[in-house]
Amino acid sequence: MSTAPRFATIAQLNDELRRTFATGDVMLTAGIRTLPPAQLPAVLARVRHHNDFTPDNDPYGERDFGAVALEGLGRIFWKIDYYDPTLTFGSEDPADPTRTRRVLTIMLAEEY
Structure with missing residues (x-):
């Protein structure tokens, strides 16, 4: 697979996880987990x-x-x-x- 289609495939898979939270693991950092419960949905x-x-x-389009x-x-x-x-x-x-497990981590900027 050439570079452009490869990056497009990765981007599509990443978008699917980010939009649905269903195709990988979603991790919330301590800072996110301690937010008031009413703020988490937003x-x-x-x-x-x-x-x-x-x-x-x-820069890589992923x-x-x-x-x-x-x-x-x-x-x-x-x-x-x-x-x-x-x-x-x-x-x-x-x-x-089939060879990749995606992990989406959501964090406060100061935790990065």
């Missing part, structure tokens, strides 16, 4: 609907990192990492969902 919605990708903030702002909370980062199916090593091929 945080998750901002991550799900994030679509502000540019060559400056997404859509694997983003920053969103929420009034009263400041910046929240989200990041997708690629592991092998056992979560032991990094994935050998993030474009292959």
Whole structure:
């Protein structure tokens, strides 16, 4: 698979996880977990609907990192990492969902 289709496939898989939270693992950092319960749905919605990708903030076109702002909370980062199916090593091929387990981490900016 050439580079452009490979990055497009990775981006599609990342978007699916970010939008649905169903095709991988979602981890919330301690800072996110300690937010008032009423704020968590807004945080998750901002991550799900994030679509502000540019060559400056997404140079490889994988859509694997983003920053969103929420009034009263400041910046929240989200990041997708690629592991092998056992979560032991990094994935050998993030474009292959049978060989990759995606982990989406949502964190306060100061936790990065």
